[in-house]
Amino acid sequence: MEKKSSNWVAIESESDPDERYAKELEVAVKAVHVACLLCQKVQEDLIFNGDGGDVQAKDDNSPVTVADWSVQATVSWILSQAFGAQNVSIVAEEDIEALSKSNATTLLSSVVKTVNDSLSTASTFGIQPPPTPLETAQVLEAISRCNSTGGPTGRFWVLDPVDGTLGFVRGDQYAIALALVENGEVVLGVLGCPNYPMNKEWLNYQNGYRRILSRLSKSSSEGWDGKGCVLYAKRGSKKAWMQPLVNGDEGWVWPNSARPIKVSAIDNPVLATFCEPVEKANSSHSFTQGLAHSVGLRNQPLRVYSMVKYAAIARGDAEIFMKFARAGYKEKIWDHAAGVVIIQEAGGVVTDAGGRPLDFSKGVYLQGLDRGIIACAGSSLHEKIMRAVDASWNSSSL
Ligand SMILES: Nc1ncnc2c1ncn2[C@@H]1O[C@H](COP(=O)(O)OS(=O)(=O)O)[C@@H](OP(=O)(O)O)[C@H]1O
Numbered sequence: 423m424e425k426k427s428s429n430w431v432a433i434e435s436e437s438d439p440d441e442r443y444a445k446e447l448e449v450a451v452k453a454v455h456v457a458c459l460l461c462q463k464v465q466e467d468l469i470f471n472g473d474g475g476d477v478q479a480k481d482d483n484s485p486v487t488v489a490d491w492s493v494q495a496t497v498s499w500i501l502s503q504a505f506g507a508q509n510v511s512i513v514a515e516e517d518i519e520a521l522s523k524s525n526a527t528t529l530l531s532s533v534v535k536t537v538n539d540s541l542s543t544a545s546t547f548g549i550q551p552p553p554t555p556l557e558t559a560q561v562l563e564a565i566s567r568c569n570s571t572g573g574p575t576g577r578f579w580v581l582d583p584v585d586g587t588l589g590f591v592r593g594d595q596y597a598i599a600l601a602l603v604e605n606g607e608v609v610l611g612v613l614g615c616p617n618y619p620m621n622k623e624w625l626n627y628q629n630g631y632r633r634i635l636s637r638l639s640k641s642s643s644e645g646w647d648g649k650g651c652v653l654y655a656k657r658g659s660k661k662a663w664m665q666p667l668v669n670g671d672e673g674w675v676w677p678n679s680a681r682p683i684k685v686s687a688i689d690n691p692v693l694a695t696f697c698e699p700v701e702k703a704n705s706s707h708s709f710t711q712g713l714a715h716s717v718g719l720r721n722q723p724l725r726v727y728s729m730v731k732y733a734a735i736a737r738g739d740a741e742i743f744m745k746f747a748r749a750g751y752k753e754k755i756w757d758h759a760a761g762v763v764i765i766q767e768a769g770g771v772v773t774d775a776g777g778r779p780l781d782f783s784k785g786v787y788l789q790g791l792d793r794g795i796i797a798c799a800g801s802s803l804h805e806k807i808m809r810a811v812d813a814s815w816n817s818s819s820l
């Protein structure tokens with residue numbers, strides 16, 4: 423990829439596919455880098471210094487931390503600065519209800535401080551920080567501005583500020599996922615994976631990543647030696663890219679040291695590895711175990727939190743991702759949008775279990791999803807898995 427200057431004055435040309443969404447992509451990748459560094463800091467404080475604020479429980483009992491709200495505020499602020507608040511519509515996971523409670527003042531100050539600390543270092547990526555630190559009201563406004571409910575027309579961003587919060591609070595894998603949807607189709611996907619290890623063997627939850635984590639350095643700008651990466655792709659480009667996550671490197675110039683990524687060439691089930699959620703509650707391990715057996719998969723499943731699973735497929739570190747949630751669970755668009763386009767542009771296939779593309783045009787949920795999600799490096803593996811699902815679905819307890 424050719425190096426471009428880091429200013430944002432690129433004019434979008436509808437006729438040149440290379441230039442379409444050029445500014446959106448650059449801003450989104452930079453915002454995700456900033457968010458990754460924010461999360462690394464909060465996770466280090468939370469896990470190793472015991473000082474990353476409380477882990478709160480949401481109404482559905484899932485965890486949420488200072489990082490979730492801070493990333494949402496930071497990304498929302500960066501997008502609004504770049505494109506004008508009136509032009510930015512965002513569907514995102516968090517709201518300000520819990521933060522606005524009278525007993526949440528310490529939590530709220532911690533979010534405001536985290537956002538301002540993060541924005542003060544954003545100039546590394548060519549992002550102009552606010553002239554004075556954001557006030558509490560501005561931070562709340564940035565979070566609550568992300569109240570779009572998506573839909574079939576127009577343009578909106580989709581943000582999961584911390585996907586895999588359970589992995590995050592356990593010192594393990596998590597992702598920051600940002601996508602742009604236009605007229606119901608994902609046109610850009612950016613996935614930040616701050617703990618992605620350059621040695622793929624360390625991805626597996628069963629390896630106790632947390633114990634290894636503290637020994638891994640952050641990647642250097644050109645080094646690819648430590649941990650952390652940002653993946654991105656533009657719909658229709660047939661290319662997907664990966665950048666190492668750097669730490670305050672002043673030499674960062676878009677697109678920095680981006681490398682193309684490709685899905686794995688393995689199509690023999692015997693050699694293939696499948697990944698799935700860590701939590702049994704999120705996807706049936708017994709159902710996928712049966713599928714794996716019937717298709718001839720021999721390797722142990724790679725259980726990884728969050729959309730890092732999509733990253734693993736796009737990077738060629740695993741061949742299959744399956745998620746079969748319990749009946750009645752409705753998948754949210756922010757848990758999939760960025761990952762789907764990155765895998766597809768890296769050469770892979772992503773559909774529901776009926777072979778239909780995931781539908782990002784029906785609001786916050788992936789409406790009409792047939793049984794589960796199957797992402798594969800190639801169509802041959804994908805067809806085998808779909809056939810196996812058909813053969814065993816009726817006897818499953820899902
Ligand atoms: N019951 C149930 N079934 C299926 N999926 C659920 C369920 N509950 C939550 N979620 C969503 O799953 C997101 C994390 O999914 P993963 O596939 O990464 O699962 S796991 O964390 O590895 O177990 C997770 O994203 P985050 O909330 O951002 O962590 C949820 O949106």
Ligand SMILES: [Mg+2]
Binds near residue numbers: 582584585586756757
């Ligand atoms: Mg999520």
